[in-house]
Amino acid sequence: AQTVTQSQPEMSVQEAETVTLSCTYDTSESDYYLFWYKQPPSRQMILVIRQEAYKQQNATENRFSVNFQKAAKSFSLKISDSQLGDAAMYFCAYKIPGNQFYFGTGTSLTVIP
Amino acid sequence: DAGVTQSPTHLIKTRGQQVTLRCSPKSGHDTVSWYQQALGQGPQFIFQYYEEEERQRGNFPDRFSGHQFPNYSSELNVNALLLGDSALYLCASSLLEGRNSPLHFGNGTRLTVT
Structure with a gap:
């Protein structure tokens, strides 16, 4: 079975920090394939x-980048350079070709001004 | 270029009733998937439609059914509503043959069952 685990229900970051x-x-x-x-x-x-x-x-997409460790899954x-508009729920997702997406339970990100 | 559109935005139904949710995919997309997102959870796959056929189905009972029309738009029907069906229902479109084709989501329909 495919499972996706996000172990951080909530995170916070100061504006402009990483x-x-x-x-x-x-x-x-x-x-x-993996998605955020x-x-x-x-x-x-x-x-x-x-x-x-x-x-x-x-x-890498502008201020967003991933650290993909295949062996460690x-x-x-x-x-980077967090902005107020980055505040949201973030979901990690996995799919195999031609198949459904599997999502994690999400991480709620708060950006502190 | 219109993205994925869903209607209605919100819906309140009584236990035991039936509901129909509608979705128009992003222009150029041929596949529609439906997801249920309970409060505080990630989206759960309900089913996927391609060429007007149900192509894959998640772990949802037969009370959940769907349809895809020749113009690729889709409907999700839920019969005999239960309180536990209260959730955000997300429609997503994609290209079936795109190996890493991402899902493009609509804004969802918030269903409340009382």
Whole structure:
């Protein structure tokens, strides 16, 4: 069974500082994809960043980057220069090609001015 | 370019009633998936539709059914509503053949069962 675990229900960060959100997953597949989604109070899930498991290079999107450790089945999200607009629920997700997405339980990020 | 649209935004129903939720996918997308998100939880997969057929299904009872129309829009139907069906229902569209095609979500329908 595919499972995604986010062990930090809540995190906080000072504005302009850096924060790392943790995610681990369990799979026996070798070909899969990992995603981080953000869900602000508006409720819409927004894609933050994605990573192909076959790529060793960590994905980066502006202030967002991941630390993908395939052997450890770990996929953490680093947010640099945190902004007030980054405050939201963050969900880690996993999928294998042609299959459904599996989501973690989320981490609520608070950005302190 | 319109994204995923869902209607209605909010809905209040009584236990035992039936409800229909609607979704229009992002332009160019051919696959629609439905997710249930209970308060404080991550989205749980209900089912996925492609070419008007249910392609995959999560661990949800038969009370949950769906449909996809030729224009790729979709409906989620829930019969015999239970209090536990109260949740945010998210529709997401994607491309089936896109190996790492991300899900594009709508704003969801908040269903409250009393």
